[in-house]
Amino acid sequence: MIQVKELTKKYGSKSVVENVTVDIQPGMITSFIGPNGAGKSTLLSMVSRLLNADTGEVLLDKADVRRWKSDEFAKRVSILKQSNYMNVRLTIRELVAFGRFPYTKGRLNDEDNVKVDEALAYMNLEDLQHNFLDELSGGQRQRAFIAMVIAQDTEYILLDEPLNNLDMKHSVQIMKILRKLVDELGKTVVIVLHDINFASVYSDRIVALKDGRVVKDGPTHDIINSEALKDIYDMDIPVQEQNGCRICVYFNS
Amino acid sequence: MKIRYLLPITIVLAIISLFVGAYDIAPKDLLNLQSEEAQIFYISRIPRLMAILLAGAGMSIAGLIMQSLSRNKFVSPTTAGTLDATRLGILMAMMFFTNATYFQKISFAFIFALAGTFLFMQILNRIKFKDAVFIPLIGLMFGNILSSITTFFAYRADIIQNISAWLMGDFSLIMQGRYELLYISLPVIILSYIYAQRFTVAGMGEDFAKNLGLSYKSIVNLGLTLVALVSTTVVLTVGMIPFLGLIIPNIVSIFKGDNLSKTIPHTALLGMSFLLACDILGRVIKYPYEIPINLTVGVIGSAIFLIMLFRGRAYA
Numbered sequence: 386m387i388q389v390k391e392l393t394k395k396y397g398s399k400s401v402v403e404n405v406t407v408d409i410q411p412g413m414i415t416s417f418i419g420p421n422g423a424g425k426s427t428l429l430s431m432v433s434r435l436l437n438a439d440t441g442e443v444l445l446d447k448a449d450v451r452r453w454k455s456d457e458f459a460k461r462v463s464i465l466k467q468s469n470y471m472n473v474r475l476t477i478r479e480l481v482a483f484g485r486f487p488y489t490k491g492r493l494n495d496e497d498n499v500k501v502d503e504a505l506a507y508m509n510l511e512d513l514q515h516n517f518l519d520e521l522s523g524g525q526r527q528r529a530f531i532a533m534v535i536a537q538d539t540e541y542i543l544l545d546e547p548l549n550n551l552d553m554k555h556s557v558q559i560m561k562i563l564r565k566l567v568d569e570l571g572k573t574v575v576i577v578l579h580d581i582n583f584a585s586v587y588s589d590r591i592v593a594l595k596d597g598r599v600v601k602d603g604p605t606h607d608i609i610n611s612e613a614l615k616d617i618y619d620m621d622i623p624v625q626e627q628n629g630c631r632i633c634v635y636f637n638s
Numbered sequence: 639m640k641i642r643y644l645l646p647i648t649i650v651l652a653i654i655s656l657f658v659g660a661y662d663i664a665p666k667d668l669l670n671l672q673s674e675e676a677q678i679f680y681i682s683r684i685p686r687l688m689a690i691l692l693a694g695a696g697m698s699i700a701g702l703i704m705q706s707l708s709r710n711k712f713v714s715p716t717t718a719g720t721l722d723a724t725r726l727g728i729l730m731a732m733m734f735f736t737n738a739t740y741f742q743k744i745s746f747a748f749i750f751a752l753a754g755t756f757l758f759m760q761i762l763n764r765i766k767f768k769d770a771v772f773i774p775l776i777g778l779m780f781g782n783i784l785s786s787i788t789t790f791f792a793y794r795a796d797i798i799q800n801i802s803a804w805l806m807g808d809f810s811l812i813m814q815g816r817y818e819l820l821y822i823s824l825p826v827i828i829l830s831y832i833y834a835q836r837f838t839v840a841g842m843g844e845d846f847a848k849n850l851g852l853s854y855k856s857i858v859n860l861g862l863t864l865v866a867l868v869s870t871t872v873v874l875t876v877g878m879i880p881f882l883g884l885i886i887p888n889i890v891s892i893f894k895g896d897n898l899s900k901t902i903p904h905t906a907l908l909g910m911s912f913l914l915a916c917d918i919l920g921r922v923i924k925y926p927y928e929i930p931i932n933l934t935v936g937v938i939g940s941a942i943f944l945i946m947l948f949r950g951r952a953y954a
Contacts, residue, residue: 435848475896
């Protein structure tokens with residue numbers, strides 16, 4: 386289990402994340418939502434060790450993440466940041482094979498190759514595996530990165546706005562895959578999401594941030610209602626139920 | 639672009655290189671070790687060939703590492719101020735010790751090359767606007783600033799001519815006893831092959847490397863140290879060879895991608911054969927006189943570079 390305790394990060398005198406305490410429940414999708422500049426990505430970066438917190442701590446299995454050995458940590462927790470800056474010409478297979486790096490330090494054995502094959506198959510990328518990343522569409526590239534994380538075989542998968550620049554079809558595709566990772570493979574997924582309706586339909590828990598603080602934290606049903614949304618976004622957002630999904634109709638509110 | 643084509647091309651060019659020159663040497667002359675032909679062959683031609691091979695492979699791989707670590711296709715020892723910093727280092731050695739020994743020059747040049755490259759990478763980290771062509775422009779400006787400092791002090795100390803010698807890459811002065819420093823490139827090449835996958839991972843960005851449990855900083859430090867080592871040895875023995883570290887890795891990347899563990903052998907072979915071809919050309923074009931290597935490489939290299947700029951904007 387990952388526990389975030391009284392975490393604070395400041396840039397200059399401005400707190401980007403202030404005194405945040407959150408538990409990441411295993412075996413679930415947890416979404417971080419909130420307005421721009423709420424500190425969602427910063428929080429995710431600190432949980433994954435990409436950023437150091439100023440005060441407070443992040444615990445993985447009750448041990449401070451900064452005390453974990455970096456390759457052991459990389460076998461437990463993986464993070465995908467927005468991959469819009471990518472000009473490296475690697476094939477999909479080469480990228481996915483890098484997911485095995487924490488285990489192999491670069492020398493793949495048969496077992497690793499099987500893991501890579503499985504990850505490619507899981508993401509339906511077998512036919513494309515020898516194509517270069519820069520020849521792919523945005524959706525295919527995002528799938529390739531998720532395949533790498535699957536090959537990395539971590540219990541926790543953290544994603545920073547994985548739907549950025551994706552169209553509706555590919556966004557749905559990615560969210561369904563994340564759901565499958567949790568339901569079929571028992572992974573724990575934490576995502577920063579901009580689109581509140583994707584958070585509503587696909588996540589088990591929602592953590593809402595605003596000005597660096599947690600304003601709501603609970604099961605999705607407790608958060609997706611007009612009152613709670615008013616607190617988070619300062620908007621009156623009607624919520625409609627459609628085929629068992631709660632949809633926020635915020636477009637003209 | 640396959641090893642089985644590149645390797646024979648390199649070997650053929652190497653043999654041609656051994657038998658082209660102002661002095662006619664036939665293979666049968668070599669049988670008599672005491673003959674003048676054999677002496678020239680062993681004292682001049684073989685060292686020259688080795689120097690070309692080591693410098694060609696070394697500079698190309700140095701460029702490849704820099705492009706990977708800076709995540710920019712147009713960064714190389716030429717376009718990041720590394721070579722200019724090296725030259726400044728040699729100047730400093732000559733100013734501090736009137737009769738600078740070889741070792742003093744090497745150490746100063748290496749320290750300056752390393753510091754210059756680190757400084758450039760620091761500048762890169764602070765720049766928000768990361769346009770592919772903008773970065774090497776900054777590198778060129780940075781190099782020119784270093785270069786003008788060098789010229790200023792060299793002018794005052796009246797050693798402009800000495801310094802100019804290192805500006806001009808030239809293989810014609812390579813002889814036994816004057817090029818052995820270049821063998822430092824050999825372990826560097828081997829090390830870069832061992833660490834190839836780490837360089838590739840670092841080339842995907844700091845976050846990407848950290849996610850896989852790698853220490854980004856130590857990989858970058860190792861990479862830049864290797865680059866500085868190669869640049870120092872090449873500038874000190876041969877002189878500056880422009881564009882080599884820029885165009886060779888880029889050509890390989892177009893065909894083979896950016897996975898260093900796959901592309902380092904190709905980069906080394908293409909670098910060697912390109913430099914061999916340029917050197918042979920320089921030796922026959924005005925036979926029996928020679929055109930220095932930095933001119934032939936400069937002209938051919940800049941032409942290739944321009945072609946790459948025009949067609950490559952999309953992928954760089």
